[in-house]
Amino acid sequence: MRCCSAAFMTASQATCAIPKVFSEKQIFELGSITRLRTGIAEPCDAENGSLKDVEVLFSTWSMPELAETQLDRMPNLKAVFYAAGATDGFARPLFARGIHVFSAWQANAIPVAEFCLGQILLGLKGYFRAAVFAPKSPDFCTHKFCGPGAYGETVALIGAGAISTHVRELLKPIHVDVITVPSRKENRTVSLEEAFSKAMVVSNHLPNRDDNIGVLNGALFRRMREGAVFINTGRGRQVNEPELAEVLEERPDLTALLDVTDPEPPRADSKLYRLPNVILSPHIAGSWNDELHRMSDYMIEEYRRYASGEPCLYEVRESMLLTSRA
Numbered sequence: 001m002r003c004c005s006a007a008f009m010t011a012s013q014a015t016c017a018i019p020k021v022f023s024e025k026q027i028f029e030l031g032s033i034t035r036l037r038t039g040i041a042e043p044c045d046a047e048n049g050s051l052k053d054v055e056v057l058f059s060t061w062s063m064p065e066l067a068e069t070q071l072d073r074m075p076n077l078k079a080v081f082y083a084a085g086a087t088d089g090f091a092r093p094l095f096a097r098g099i100h101v102f103s104a105w106q107a108n109a110i111p112v113a114e115f116c117l118g119q120i121l122l123g124l125k126g127y128f129r130a131a132v133f134a135p136k137s138p139d140f141c142t143h144k145f146c147g148p149g150a151y152g153e154t155v156a157l158i159g160a161g162a163i164s165t166h167v168r169e170l171l172k173p174i175h176v177d178v179i180t181v182p183s184r185k186e187n188r189t190v191s192l193e194e195a196f197s198k199a200m201v202v203s204n205h206l207p208n209r210d211d212n213i214g215v216l217n218g219a220l221f222r223r224m225r226e227g228a229v230f231i232n233t234g235r236g237r238q239v240n241e242p243e244l245a246e247v248l249e250e251r252p253d254l255t256a257l258l259d260v261t262d263p264e265p266p267r268a269d270s271k272l273y274r275l276p277n278v279i280l281s282p283h284i285a286g287s288w289n290d291e292l293h294r295m296s297d298y299m300i301e302e303y304r305r306y307a308s309g310e311p312c313l314y315e316v317r318e319s320m321l322l323t324s325r326a
Helices: 017-022 023-033 043-049 066-074 090-095 105-124 127-136 162-174 192-198 241-251 287-306
Strands: 004-010 036-042 056-061 079-082 100-103 153-157 177-181 201-204 229-232 253-258 278-280
Touching: 023 241, 023 287, 043 066, 056 287, 066 100, 066 153, 079 287, 100 287, 105 127, 105 162, 105 229, 105 253, 105 287, 127 253, 153 162, 153 192, 162 177, 177 192, 177 229
Parallel strands: 004 036, 004 056, 056 079, 079 100, 153 177, 153 201, 201 229, 229 253, 253 278
Antiparallel strands: none
C-alpha cells in the first residue's frame, strides 16, 4: 500500500471538530499508514506553502473551500477524505483540478435510519399519542389510544437516498408495507398525496435542494389517516410549518416528531412548542459522540483502498452535489 503524505484540514474557527470525529486511536492508525503531519492545518497553511508536499487531506465538518491561490500552493494534493456527509461547501474547486473527494455520507445515514426505525415502530404502536393523551383520560387503561401495530401496516418514506434506503432495509424483518416516493417527480410511481393518504407513518428523507422547500404542506397533512405520525429528520425548510401547525391544531389525533425545524430551534413564539401532539428533539438523529467515529472508520478504510489501488466505495462526483451555483 502506498504511504501518502497526509494532513488534517479544517477551518480555524472549528479546529475542535477533528478530535471529536477522529479518536486518538484512529489518528494513531492514520499515522501508521500515512506520513501524517502533526497538528491540524488551516487555510493559511495552504496559503503560505507549508502544505506543498501533502498528497491527501483528512477532514470533517467545517472543511473550508480552498481558494485558487491556496490550491496553487498545494500542487501534490490528489484526494480529500471527508469524515462527514455533504461536500457541497468545498468540493467544486477540487473537482476543477481533478482532485478526488471521498465522503462518509453512507456512514452518517446509519444513525439517522436507526433513529427513524425506533420512531416508526413506536408510532405504529400509537406510543406517542398514548403517552400524551392517555394519562389525561378516564379511558387510560382501555387501549383507546393504541395504534394498529406494525405487522402488515404501511410506512411511507419520502425521498429515496441513502437514509431512506437504509430505513427500508431495517424495516424488512418487521413485515410492513413500505412506500418510497423519490424526490424527483419523474421517478415516482406513487404520488405524495397517495403516500400521505395510505401510510400510518410518513418519514421525510428529501434531499436538501431548493426545489424541495415547503413541498410538505397542509394539504398533504390533512390527508393523513386517523392517528397517523409524521417524522422529520430531513430538513425543516422542506415542511410548511405554519400549515403543519394549523393541521395539528385541527387534528389532535395526528403526531409530528420533528428532529429538524426551520429555523433551529423554532422561534420563541412558535406553536410547535405549545401543541401537545408535537415532539421536538434537537437535531440528534445524525452522528453524535461515539457514532462520529464510524465516519472516520469509513474514511480510513476508503484511504486504504485508494492507496492500494482498489476500487473505492464512497467517491463523490460533481453530479452528486445538491446545490447549484447557476
